[in-house]
Amino acid sequence: MSGLSQQAFSEKYSIPKRSIENWETGKRVPPIYLLLLLERVVKKNFQTLETQQKVENPKWQKDK
Template identity: 60%
Template sequence: MTIKEIRDITGLSQVEFGKKYDIPRRTIQNWETGERQCPPYMLKLLERVVKEDYSCY
């Protein structure tokens, strides 16, 4: 799963997602555009937290 897919599950904007999970908007933007890679451990952590918060999948 990508950071964009995880964020899409929440329905939040980059700014809202960043505030909720304490991640700078610019970092989220860089991950989503491919300018930087999201660390694999962070993807796993966000997947788990979003799953718990949203019970979507």
């Protein structure tokens, strides 16, 4: 989801690993405050990827 393993995500955001497992398997739903945090994390990751893509393959450069 954020490029982190469950363990790393758990440690970074102080969330029990079991909670993350339950969300991923559909046993539970994360609280809204956490969904908002995840949205920011994912959006940031996508913006970073998009920026890297533009730098690595600018539109003016023809594909070979």
